[in-house]
Amino acid sequence: MTASVADLLDRLHAHAFAISNLTTRPSEDRWRAQAVVWPRLALATMRAMNNVPQGSATNQELILVDSILQPIARNEWFLSVSEAAPVPNVPPDKRLVDMVRVLGGLADLLSLGLKGVVSDPAATLGLRANLLSPVMVAANWSLATAPDVPRNMNPRRHLQLVSGIGAAFAFIPPALRPGQYDDIAAVPHSENSLDAAIHNWLDAAKDALATRKGLSGMTLQTIAADLSVVCAAAAATTNAAIALDQLAEDRGRPVVEAITDANARWREASRWPQTIYLGGVRDTGLADASTYLRQTVVETLREGRAWAEPQGIARRMPGQDLLAVARRAMHAAADAGEQQHAAVTNLFWGKDRVMIASRALEGATYMNKVVFTARRRSDWIPMPRCEPTGLEVYRAATNASNATFIARQLAVATAKPSVSPLEPASPAAVDFTQGRIAAPETTAPSLSIERLTKEPPFGMGTGGPEQPSLGPDFAR
Amino acid sequence: MSSFESASVAYGHLRNAAWHYLSADDDGAEGLFLGAACLDVEDEFEKAEVIPAIVDDEGSAEFAIKAALASLKDDAGPLVPALREALVDLAVRAGVR
Numbered sequence: 001m002t003a004s005v006a007d008l009l010d011r012l013h014a015h016a017f018a019i020s021n022l023t024t025r026p027s028e029d030r031w032r033a034q035a036v037v038w039p040r041l042a043l044a045t046m047r048a049m050n051n052v053p054q055g056s057a058t059n060q061e062l063i064l065v066d067s068i069l070q071p072i073a074r075n076e077w078f079l080s081v082s083e084a085a086p087v088p089n090v091p092p093d094k095r096l097v098d099m100v101r102v103l104g105g106l107a108d109l110l111s112l113g114l115k116g117v118v119s120d121p122a123a124t125l126g127l128r129a130n131l132l133s134p135v136m137v138a139a140n141w142s143l144a145t146a147p148d149v150p151r152n153m154n155p156r157r158h159l160q161l162v163s164g165i166g167a168a169f170a171f172i173p174p175a176l177r178p179g180q181y182d183d184i185a186a187v188p189h190s191e192n193s194l195d196a197a198i199h200n201w202l203d204a205a206k207d208a209l210a211t212r213k214g215l216s217g218m219t220l221q222t223i224a225a226d227l228s229v230v231c232a233a234a235a236a237t238t239n240a241a242i243a244l245d246q247l248a249e250d251r252g253r254p255v256v257e258a259i260t261d262a263n264a265r266w267r268e269a270s271r272w273p274q275t276i277y278l279g280g281v282r283d284t285g286l287a288d289a290s291t292y293l294r295q296t297v298v299e300t301l302r303e304g305r306a307w308a309e310p311q312g313i314a315r316r317m318p319g320q321d322l323l324a325v326a327r328r329a330m331h332a333a334a335d336a337g338e339q340q341h342a343a344v345t346n347l348f349w350g351k352d353r354v355m356i357a358s359r360a361l362e363g364a365t366y367m368n369k370v371v372f373t374a375r376r377r378s379d380w381i382p383m384p385r386c387e388p389t390g391l392e393v394y395r396a397a398t399n400a401s402n403a404t405f406i407a408r409q410l411a412v413a414t415a416k417p418s419v420s421p422l423e424p425a426s427p428a429a430v431d432f433t434q435g436r437i438a439a440p441e442t443t444a445p446s447l448s449i450e451r452l453t454k455e456p457p458f459g460m461g462t463g464g465p466e467q468p469s470l471g472p473d474f475a476r
Numbered sequence: 477m478s479s480f481e482s483a484s485v486a487y488g489h490l491r492n493a494a495w496h497y498l499s500a501d502d503d504g505a506e507g508l509f510l511g512a513a514c515l516d517v518e519d520e521f522e523k524a525e526v527i528p529a530i531v532d533d534e535g536s537a538e539f540a541i542k543a544a545l546a547s548l549k550d551d552a553g554p555l556v557p558a559l560r561e562a563l564v565d566l567a568v569r570a571g572v573r
Contacts, residue, residue: 218519225498225512232505264501267508270515271498274491274530281522294512306504357530378530 016134024144123179136166204289216280224270
């Protein structure tokens, strides 16, 4: 089954929630058993945090997290090795062990990154919050179970730091945490799903475009037509998500329009004029992947000769996030589109390999003996460079690639929360109020805030302050 | 017309059919899938090392497929049965036959 970053985060947080509900009686045996897992947990967390795609700037939060987790990962948090030795026959909690596995899986997935996507500081921060919040829960639980004895003082201090840094990230509201990196997924090739069909096709298309045997017109036309199919599938899936209220109409409609435009452009790029020809068969792997892709799209998204109803599409894709599937499809389309464009550029601006119908050549410049002979026989001849018909094919591929890039950017934006995004705060940002430095937005409490703190439940039945009258009473 | 020439003409008509399908501006996108199916059949012609001929446009994809089938109709070359079979499958799918 396809496992995305979002899926693994669900599992990580579920484990953390289960751990948070466990009893917290101090126990030396339990503590020792957990202490064995912590170095691996710290290492996996560091790997995951470091693999979160980020901008080029050095990230101070990451340096801080690293400095806190490093001593634990290197097992330097116990003063002597014997103190860290596990107690025989007491296994560590299986949820804690699974958290290590999940964090390792997340680190591996995140290392794939998103090619060609501009890093988003808000998404980076949100993802880090999602990674560190469960680790905070684990640290709190370990702290609660660790007996308060002198030999545990050092490891407890380390865990307090983990808890502290985790708590700082946990303050970021979950609604603001989703982002583009949640879509990164490991897709099994053998799976019978739209994701797998697109993934397999992408691999085959890239292999075919990278061939040293020489590209054929069939390969280029097939990939362009398939790119149109992929875009059409993404548009249909996004449409279904809008109809099923998984995406607001005003956010989703421009995305569908952009993807539909990319679809039309690739369709244009897939049809070569009759007067242009580049012989050769297409790669066998591409032929199989292309057939499978179209078959899967038909089975998943179509009903007869039209697109299926949104409810039908959702039924055929159980347990899958429609928008995430659409975004992954657009990532694949952008990736393949870029390479297709490069291949077409090389072909039409490189050596004379494309053939043109001799009868299509007009203009005195080309009229020599070879062309005259070819025209008499209605033969194909090598297309001169900058021939308008050839430029048309090149231009179509360029337009399609650009449209796909734009559509992908818009689709990626739907991964962001619909509420206002997080603004990365400058560490130096302070307010200067009445000649004094203050933390941002720590102004004098307004009347509305004052009233709020004095209204129920603060002032009712809780022994809170009595509500003063705002003005003198007047007798009616 | 020799076997190779008739296959060339059929290939030329098939290319025109693909052009028409991939140009169709239909909401259901059926033209896209039929155009891609035309490309599949074109690959069969390439495997048979047939070089397309420049032929007159029949005006629509359906007529182009019919013309392609017609040009292979009376031919008995060694490769023709396989190509004709691929074309017939396409014609059935496109509702031409």
